[in-house]
Amino acid sequence: MSYLHVVIILPFLFALLGPIMQKLMPRVHGGWFMLPVPVLLFSYMLSRIPTIQSREKIFESLPWMPSLGVEFNVYLDGLGLLFALLITGIGSLVVLYSIFYLDKNKEKLPHFYVYLMLFKGAMLGLVLSDNLMVLYGFWELTSISSFLLIAFWHQREKSRYGALKSMVITVSGGLAMLAGFILLYVMAGTFSIRELIEGIHTWSDHNLFVPAMVLVLAGAFTKSAQFPFHIWLPDAMEAPTPVSAYLHSATMVKAGIYLVARMSPIFAGEALWLWLVSGFGIATLIYGSFRAMKQIDLKALLAFSTISQLGMIMSLFGLGSAAAFYTGSADAIFYTKATMAAVFHLINHAVFKGALFMVVGIVDHETGTRDIRKLGGLMAVMPITFTIAVIGSFSMAGLPPFNGFLSKEMFFTAVLNITEMNLLSMDTWGILFPVIAWTASIFTFVYSMVLVFRTFTGKPQFEKLEKKPHEAPLGMLLSPVVLVALAVVFGLFPGILSYSLIEPAMAAVHPALLEPGQQFKVKIEMWHGWTMELFMTIGVVALGTTLFLMHRRASVLHAPLFNRVSLNRTYDKGIGMLDRGSSMLTNLYMTGAIRHYLIYIFLFMVVSLSVTMYATGSFQVDTSSFADTSFYEAMIIIALILSTLAVPFATTRLMAIILTGVAGYMVTLFFVIFRAPDLALTQMIVETVSVALFLLCFYHLPKLKKEIVKLRFRLWNFIIAVSVGVIMTLIALSASSSRSFESISHYFLENSYKLAGGKNVVNVILVDFRGFDTLLEIVVLGIASYGIYAMIKLKLKGDEEISKLPARESEFKYDIYGLKSNDVILRKVSKLAIVIILLFSLYLFYNGHHHPGGGFIGALMASAAFILMAMSYGMKSVHRIIPMDFRKLTALGILIALLTGMGSFLFDVPFLSHTFDYFQIPLLGELELATALLFDLGVYLTVIGVTMTIIFTIGRDT
Structure with missing residues (x-):
């Protein structure tokens, strides 16, 4: 049995429970509550390795919006398993590291771990989703949650800037990707990734195929920081180090890599895909490695190194797509070596980059700086950290016997192989790939050596440090030690990964190249003879060592690349121009x-x-089918028109309110004549409540003055x-004159009782057939009431200004119950009237399924009773009799309606499906009970809460 949906939901669940547990046990670091989640998920994913190795694929489906082709389908194959293991495995170590890195007395830990769990859940949902629309939802959720993580220290301007920059760029790419997904649906008629791959040959010649591919790549390139969209990644370094380690090693930036790998079976047969993916990747590789050499901040150095490494992985997946051009021949397997290298380096990069970010975090934590110019000589006081840094940096530089050496050699093999490809002039342009790869590897070697030796060796400069340096505590060292241990193990024993993770992932990227029962041959060795790849490595070490020794003296190696012109400046100026332009445009029409x-x-x-x-x-107006106008209808129309025309000429606001009410009640009479009791009741009560609302609003306004208007x-x-x-x-x-279809009213009349058990068709439509619309409507009503409450609570006048008001006005501002009536007759009559109205309200609510009424009408009737009580005895009396916060009542009503709809999932039916049955109730006899009544209860409570929140808020005006 598989639990893939649980795997995705569990982090979101703990995001809700975490703050509660932290509140209950404030002395415990919040990370200990969260640590079991990634550990448990990682253990579960490890247990799935044998299943995936045997070519079994785990698929689960959860109905969501079947009419739109959107299902919450999750799918686990070799590629999804690899990324899920990285997300949960690195995530476990990051949470453990954060427990010792973040001070629970200084940081808002509940916020941090909520954001982290949201991010983890979004990433798992992204890599396990089979439906493109669901994938897109999780994709954007990663952008939002990473925005929150990067801006965790929001009091810093750089943190806010970096967070906004990352979200603007990645969300923009995500919107382009969404357009590409929609084009895929237009071509193939499905959002399922599995179905798209299986049916690719039937629609790959569509004229929308290339535009869809380009749009999808736009999303991948922005997310994985490919040049020139990389500029958000260095600014994301303002996040806490645990966040940086997680985002850069296993999650955020790997999402674009995942998308390219997942979509390769669809687009790899298109030559443009090969050129775009490998071209952007190789350009990003050389640019990122060159910029990394020039950084003086350790995290910035690692940020540009991440950009470089992402470019390397991206280019490998692009080069591996060449295998699609040779499907069915032996040459296909030849070019899959690039994909093998991409998958292997994906793992290796997560391991050594996670360790290095943690090392930089330790250095910053224990010295108070990340500035390379102030560091040096830390090896003597931080020997364990130094050892971790050496292993991680040497692995990143591609030196034996670490894992990075193996994948770098495989990278050289892939770029050398591509020069032998006689497709699209690769034999001519292909020579650029090994040249650029070799040059970038030299730069990689240089910045790797700068990272470790400039920080830990040389002359100590402890006097320039904010803190006296010392070795980090064991808890902070444990996570990076585990990662560098893996770097050594994977380097010495790569066979551990060959057929457990690498081969299944390759099979997911190239499903068309294997016959049933076949496997890719994955052979990774430390020594493979005196090959061209080895000579390239020797050249990298020799020239890289020379450049490293010259690094401080040669300005070209460490000076900023550009001073006046850069992509960041272009971005900043572009955002500034948009901001100024939007301000100018807004000021033209936002006059107040x-x-x-x-x-x-x-x-x-x-x-x-x-x-x-x-x-x-x-x-097209056709009057032939119009009914004759009766005398009563004509009189009502005349009264309606006269009352409406009289409103602009009213000399007092009270008269304007009365005339407006008359127009509303005339409409009510129309509904009575047309035999629409539900609408008549609703209109009548709405008019009554509206008149009270207008009176409350106009009470605060100055006396109406007739102004001379041109x-x-x-x-x-x-x-x-x-x-x-x-x-x-x-x-x-x-x-009404040009209906193209038969009215749907006949369907509702015939099926309201048969399908929903209700004889009141209007109510059945609201709570059953169109229940989703009603749910959204009460949500909008709730938001509107909260908005009104918040807007009025924003005091435009301070207490000092209020105290300076005239006595009568100042008294009113504080006597919030000043609307109480002194009419004795009204008070006496209202006692009986309020009880009758409330009982009638309950009657309308309960019997609304079969007779005129329902939750909406009943709630308005109850609100009218409360308003009458407030006018007769004052609002204070209402609160004394009903000590309730009506805002909470609104939230409760929406929650009941939502839970009623979600209850459908327990019976494996679509959201908001209802049922009904008949039961024998003692003393009452046989009664019909419908689940729609629970939904209607949510509507009832919401409308009461909304109405009374608005009335009481305006009535108080405090």
Whole structure:
């Protein structure tokens, strides 16, 4: 049995539980609560190795939005297993390291571990998802969670800058990738990665194939910091060192590498894929390695080294895609050696880069600086850290007997092999690959030596350090020791990885090259004779040593590359121009006048609707099917028109409110005549509550003054008002006159009781057939009420200014219950009326499934009762009788509605599916009980909470 969904959900679950456990046990470091999660997941993934080795693939499906082709499908093969092991394995060591690196008395640990668990869960979801839309969701979640991690020390300007920069670039690439995914769906009709691979030959000649490929690569290149999108990665170094170690070794930057590897079976047969992936990769390799030599900050040096190493892995996957051009021949296996090298170096890079970041964190933690110019001579006081640094740096430099040497030799083999490829003039241009690879390896050797020897050897400069250096505690050393031990083990015994991880991952990248039961031959050896690769390595060491010795004296090796022109400056200026341009544009229309905003909205609506309707020939008014107008309808129409026309001429706000209410009640009468009791009840209660709301708002406004307005403004208002009315009327008449399909109302009438057990079709539509819409509507209502609450709570006047107000106004500001009525008759009558209204509200709620009513109408009725109570006895009395925070009631209602919908998953049916049955209840007899009633309860509570939050907030105005 597999638990892949649990693997993804578990980190998110602990992200919720972590702060609670930290609150319960404040003396315990929060990392100890989180450490079991990655350890448990890593252990589970290790147990899946035999299954994946035997070519079994683990697949799980969870229905989500089947009508849109979006299912929460998870899939574990060799490639997914490799990345899952890196995410959970390195993640375990990072959490352990962070326990000793982060001070629980100085840092906000609950925040840190929530962000870290969100990031871990997002990465696992990304590498295990089979559905492209689900993958995209996790992809963007990694950008958001990494933004939070990078900006963890948000009081620092550089942290905020780096976090924003990383999110802008990676999210922009993610949007391009989303467009590519949509194009793939247009071509293949599926979002499933497995199905896309299986059916590639049926749609690969589509004219959208190349655009989709380019868009997908845009997402991969931005995420994995390929040149020129790499500029976000060095600025991400402002994150705490555990975050940097995790992002750079096993997670964030590897997401783009994963995407290229996963999509290779789809795009590898396209020549442009080979050139783009390998070309961008090799350019990133040489650029990153050259820039790394010039850094004086240890983390910046490692950041550019990561960019370089990512370019190397990316280029290897690109070169490995050449095998797709020789499917079915022996030459195909020849070119898969590049993929083998990519997979192997993916593991090696995670191991030594994670260790080196932890070493730099230790140096920073124990000395107070990462500036190479201030360091030196630490070997004597930090011998264990020095040993770790030597192994990690030598592995990164590609020196034996460490794992980096093996994958670097395989890299040389891959770039030499590509020169023998007689495709697309690779025999001519291909010579650039080994030349650039060899040059970049020299630079890699130099910055690796700078990292270890400039930091730990030479003359001590302890007087320049903020702290007296000493060896790190054992807990902080444990994680990097484990990683460098793996670097040695994988170097001496590479066969451990050959058929457990490397070969299954290769099979996932090149599924078309193997017959059933076949395996790729994975042979990795420390000594492979006096080959060209070995001579290239000797040259790297010889020339690299020379350049290292010249590093301090030759400015070309350590001076900044550009002073005035750089990609970072271009980015900063571009963001600045966008910011200034958007500010100028915004200031043109954001005048602060609501009247102007309404003009923009109405003008846009009128113009866009008019043009669309005219262009599509949709203005078709057919009056032949209209019913005759009765005398009562004519009277109501006349009253409605007269009350509406009278509003602009009202001399007091109270009269304007009354006239507006009259118009609303006339609409209510229309619903009564048209036999729509649900709508009539809703409209009537809404009008009643709205009048109370208007009274509360207008009570705070000064006395209405008649201002002299120029004729052109009145004429302009008249034109807009008439235009809106005319266009909406024409649209309504055209819609009723040109129906292309039979009305869906017949379906609801026939199936409301059969499928949902309800005779009130309106209520059944709201809570069953269109329940998802209703859920979103109450969420929007809740957000609106919270927004109103927050907006009013932002006191525009300070307490000192309020104290200076006139006595009557100041008294009102503090006497929040000043709306209490002194009418004795109203108070006496309201006692009975409130009870009757509340009972009627419960009746409407419970019987709404079969009779006029429902949660929405019942809630409005209950709100009307509370408003009557507030007006009769004051708001203070309402709070004394009902000591409730209505904002929490809103949240409770939304939660009940959401949990009702999620309960469907327990029965393996789509979200918000309902059921009903009949039960014998003592004394009451047979009653129908429907799960829709629970959903309606959520609506009921939400609407009461929203309405009363708005009414009471405005009524208090504090």
